Amino acid sequence: MKKVLVVGAAGAVGIHTVKYLLSEGKYEITILDLKNKKSFNRLKRFRKRVNILYGDVTDRILIEALVKDHDYIIDLASAMPPLGDMKDGLSMAIDYGGCENIVRAINYYNPKCHLFFASTTSMYKNMKNPNVKSRIVLDGFDYFSKAKLESEKLIKSKLRLCYIFYTIFRFRDNYMNLLCIFC
Numbered sequence: 001m002k003k004v005l006v007v008g009a010a011g012a013v014g015i016h017t018v019k020y021l022l023s024e025g026k027y028e029i030t031i032l033d034l035k036n037k038k039s040f041n042r043l044k045r046f047r048k049r050v051n052i053l054y055g056d057v058t059d060r061i062l063i064e065a066l067v068k069d070h071d072y073i074i075d076l077a078s079a080m081p082p083l084g085d086m087k088d089g090l091s092m093a094i095d096y097g098g099c100e101n102i103v104r105a106i107n108y109y110n111p112k113c114h115l116f117f118a119s120t121t122s123m124y125k126n127m128k129n130p131n132v133k134s135r136i137v138l139d140g141f142d143y144f145s146k147a148k149l150e151s152e153k154l155i156k157s158k159l160r161l162c163y164i165f166y167t168i169f170r171f172r173d174n175y176m177n178l179l180c181i182f183c
Contacts, residue, residue, distance in 0.1 A: 001026060001027065001028050002026065002027050002028070002071040002072065003027070003028045003029075003030070003069060003070045003071050003072070004021055004027045004028070004029050004030070004070060004071065004072045004073075004074065005030045005031075005032065005066050005067070005070040005072070005073045005074065006018055006021070006029065006030070006031045006032070006074045006076065007031075007032045007033075007057050007073065007074065007075050007076060007077045007098070007102070008032075008033060008057070008075070008076035008077035008078060008118075009031035009032065009033050009043065009076065010031075010033040010034075010038065010039035010042045010043050011076055011078070011080075013076050013118060013171070014031070014033070014076045015042060017074060017076065018031060018046055018050065022046070022049055022050070027072075028051075029049075029050040029051065030050065030051040030052075030053060030066065030070065031043060031046070031050055031051070031052055031053070032053045032054075032055055032057070032062075032066065032077075033054060033077075034054065034055075034056060035054030035055075039054070040054075053066070057075075057077040057094065057097075057098030057101065057102070058093060058094065058097045058098055058101065059101075060101045060104070060105075063098070063101040063102055063105050064101075064104075064105040064108070064109060066105075067102060067105035067106055067109055067110050067113065068105070068109040068110055069110075070110070070113055071112075071113055071114070072113060072114050072115075072116065073102055073106070073113055073114070073115050073116065074116045074118075075098065075099060075102055075115065075116065075117045075118060076118045077094060077095070077098045078091075078094060078095050078118070078144075078148075079091045079093075079094040079095060079144065079147075080144065081122070081144045084143060084144035084147070085141060085142060085143050085144050087143070088143055089143075090143065091143045091144045091146070091147035091148075092143070092146070092147045092150070094147075095144070095147035095148055095151055096147045096150050096151050096154070099117065099151040099154060099155065100151075100154060102115065103115070103154055103155060103158050103159060104158075106159065106164055107158060107159070107164070111164050112164075113164075114164075114165040114166065114167070115155065115159065115164070115165070115166040115167070116166070116167045116169065117151065117152070117155055117166065117167070117168045117169070118169055118171060119148045119149075119151070119152055119168050119169060119170045119171070120144065120145060120148045120170060120171055121170045121171065122142070122144065122145045122148075123136045123137070123138060123142075123145040123148065123149055124136065124137065125137045136149065152168055155168060
């Protein structure tokens with residue numbers, strides 16, 4: 001049975017991801033999220049069917065321990081707007097810092113696993129029909145999009161060199177509508 005780690009599982013995309021993985025019936029699932037009242041309440045329905053761990057994606061030692069033992073890593077952890085755009089450095093610490101921990105752990109401990117990374121289309125601003133080749137536009141206060149873009153660059157530069165498989169999803173505002181996938 002393949003092992004899947006879902007980081008940031010208590011969010012909207014995370015809940016749907018866990019439901020889907022459970023419906024497939026062929027994965028051993030571990031989910032990681034911050035422990036707070038909201039995440040605890042959203043994840044408790046899964047507690048008999050998945051391994052629930054509470055911790056922080058920015059905890060390098062925790063991430064290394066978890067990545068070592070999984071076939072797939074789904075990174076959904078994020079400081080979503082408007083919170084992620086309120087303070088310079090918050091999105092970089094969580095989105096980029098967490099991604100950096102995961103990428104480092106994959107390179108050192110588990111190069112055979114596949115990383116799925118959730119990014120955003122907000123870096124295209126109000127473009128009607130963006131595609132992979134569309135021009136990226138960032139303004140001075142779009143900390144969330146900057147962190148996601150830097151995370152994508154990190155993944156492409158650090159994992160491609162090692163021939164590690166990864167997929168980057170850029171979600172539209174409606175999280176069920178994907179713009180593009182890179183492999």
